[in-house]
Amino acid sequence: MLAARVIPCLDIKDGRVVKGVRFQQLRDAGDPVENAAAYEEQGADEIILLDVSATPEGRGNAVETVRAVRAVLSIPLTVGGGVRKESDAGRLLDAGADKVGINTAAVSRPDLVAEIAQRFGSQCTVLAVDAAARPGEPPVIGTRRGHIRTSPSQLRSRWEVVVKSGSDRTGLDVVEWCRKATTLGAGEILLTSWDRDGTRDGYDVDLITAVAGAVTVPVIASGGAARSEHLVAALRAGASAVLVASILHDGDTTVADLKLGLSRGGITVRR
Amino acid sequence: MRQVVVIPTGTANTASVIAAFKRLDAEPVLAADPQAVEGAERVVLPGVGAFAPAIDRIDQLGMRDALTSRIQGGQPTLAICLGMQLLCTSSEESPDSIGLGIVPEIVTRFTAELRVPQLGWNMVEPDGSTSLEPGWAYFANSYKVPRLPEDWAGATTDYGGSFVSAMERGAVLACQFHPELSGAWGSNLLRRWLWKTA
Numbered sequence: 001m002l003a004a005r006v007i008p009c010l011d012i013k014d015g016r017v018v019k020g021v022r023f024q025q026l027r028d029a030g031d032p033v034e035n036a037a038a039y040e041e042q043g044a045d046e047i048i049l050l051d052v053s054a055t056p057e058g059r060g061n062a063v064e065t066v067r068a069v070r071a072v073l074s075i076p077l078t079v080g081g082g083v084r085k086e087s088d089a090g091r092l093l094d095a096g097a098d099k100v101g102i103n104t105a106a107v108s109r110p111d112l113v114a115e116i117a118q119r120f121g122s123q124c125t126v127l128a129v130d131a132a133a134r135p136g137e138p139p140v141i142g143t144r145r146g147h148i149r150t151s152p153s154q155l156r157s158r159w160e161v162v163v164k165s166g167s168d169r170t171g172l173d174v175v176e177w178c179r180k181a182t183t184l185g186a187g188e189i190l191l192t193s194w195d196r197d198g199t200r201d202g203y204d205v206d207l208i209t210a211v212a213g214a215v216t217v218p219v220i221a222s223g224g225a226a227r228s229e230h231l232v233a234a235l236r237a238g239a240s241a242v243l244v245a246s247i248l249h250d251g252d253t254t255v256a257d258l259k260l261g262l263s264r265g266g267i268t269v270r271r
Numbered sequence: 272m273r274q275v276v277v278i279p280t281g282t283a284n285t286a287s288v289i290a291a292f293k294r295l296d297a298e299p300v301l302a303a304d305p306q307a308v309e310g311a312e313r314v315v316l317p318g319v320g321a322f323a324p325a326i327d328r329i330d331q332l333g334m335r336d337a338l339t340s341r342i343q344g345g346q347p348t349l350a351i352c353l354g355m356q357l358l359c360t361s362s363e364e365s366p367d368s369i370g371l372g373i374v375p376e377i378v379t380r381f382t383a384e385l386r387v388p389q390l391g392w393n394m395v396e397p398d399g400s401t402s403l404e405p406g407w408a409y410f411a412n413s414y415k416v417p418r419l420p421e422d423w424a425g426a427t428t429d430y431g432g433s434f435v436s437a438m439e440r441g442a443v444l445a446c447q448f449h450p451e452l453s454g455a456w457g458s459n460l461l462r463r464w465l466w467k468t469a
Contacts, residue, residue: 001429003392003407040454045392045409070290076409076452077287096286098411098452121320123388123411124284187388187413216383218390240386270392270407 003270004262005045005241006231006255007220008248010035012062012081013053019246021198023052023165029249036069036077039248042255045270047073048190048220048243050101050128051081052165063095070096080128080190086115093120101190103128104163107170107177110184117185122217127186130166131159131174131207132194157210166194174207175214182215189219190243196224198246203234212238226252228261235267273297273465276311278338280354281328284319284449288351291451295462308337313465314346318353319411322378323365325353339371345441346469349461355438355445356414364414374420374438380413385431388413393436395448399424401439402463406456408436408448415447442467 010017010032017035018026029035036047049069051062066079079092080101089100100120106112106127117125159174178189191211193204203221212219218240225231231242247253259269275297277288285301292299292315299315302308316338318325329335342348342358356362359370362378370378381387389410397403401424408428415434419425428436428447438445444464450457 001393002389005391070286071293074291074294074452074454074458093284094286096290098284098287122413123390124319188390216386217388218386240391
């Protein structure tokens with residue numbers, strides 16, 4: 001039986017780990033190689049590196065950091081940030097990534113998902129989606145699986161895709177976009193709640209339920225984790241993996257403690 | 272220092288395989304031609320991506336015969352993920368392509384009720400007399416070898432039913448999982464394979 005995965009995420013800016021709240025107020029959180037090695041030691045199932053400097057300033061991706069982390073890491077490594085073309089993905093994979101996350105560029109040009117999946121395979125093509133509740137709609141209170149009826153025949157989800165670290169609201173429906181990306185070849189969805197990112201209010205369970213129910217690929221829940229109960233709720237809602245960042249970087253807990261909590265909550269984990 | 276010849280199957284993840292062997296103080300080198308594969312003490316056939324482009328790449332490099340004869344002869348060879356599937360006759364993924372045909376099985380897709388690809392850690396359970404140990408291994412696959420062929424030992428894993436997670440014959444080891452990404456358990460497996468003799 002497949003174990004639920006706990007995935008520490010390192011946001012990288014200028015070769016350092018950073019963390020903010022809703023992608024802003026970034027603060028230093030250490031050296032990527034040291035952090036990645038420590039999390040593997042604690043029992044992390046995978047590591048995600050996101051180059052957060054890549055998109056807003058239009059800079060390239062963190063190849064050197066990937067190479068340095070790969071040298072010490074014997075668990076899977078996913079890298080995202082600034083992937084605009086197939087060759088960007090190739091460069092990250094050559095440096096030692098096992099999977100590549102695509103976000104903003106795929107929203108502008110969905111065929112990028114198909115190009116990367118055809119070249120490198122679906123299992124290494126991760127669609128990263130930043131989801132925000134549409135303005136004027138309650139971000140927390142649940143409705144029927146998170147959908148709103150806009151006309152007698154039309155349902156849309158309560159979330160829209162945001163890009164460029166949340167500065168651009170696209171109006172694109174999150175659930176529709178995830179479904180479309182998987183038909184183009186995305187093999188996994190990294191689903192971040194922009195509303196919850198860095199807040200420690202728990203994952204957006206309605207969002208996870210809506211997306212995991214609409215696609216057949218694994219979904220990684222992201223944004224808002226503070227306690228193992230939050231992780232249990234996300235996994236019960238249909239996520240295959242949970243992403244954690246702030247609480248680990250700040251030393252509030254460890255991967256081992258979180259996994260112990262999952263195990264006590266009846267979730268199968270690798271121990 | 273033990274040299275390991277890695278076949279460049281053209282797609283991703285070769286860097287992870289090379290990094291894993293370097294951590295074990297082996298010397299991984301990329302194979303340039305079929306002679307390198309014939310003469311090598313140890314060969315790794317990695318593979319991610321689709322069946323057709325990977326087997327086409329092996330044919331382009333002229334390595335089909337060299338690979339087949341060393342695997343038939345039990346020379347130390349490690350096939351990883353798609354590399355293991357290439358040992359079979361063919362695959363549902365690319366019905367028009369012909370595999371190495373060393374293992375008389377057809378590679379099949381996981382059933383529709385499951386989340387596919389299988390991405391994550393699953394339990395490897397050794398079957399028969401093998402050097403494999405039980406443990407958690409990292410998988411990233413949509414297709415699998417359905418049953419253990421005769422004359423091979425190995426291991427199975429459960430994902431909506433049992434599938435073959437490893438096959439072993441002599442010093443030939445084929446893994447559906449990624450030992451290079453399977454933590455300390457995977458490193459130990461690679462280390463044992465490095466010291467195997469034909």
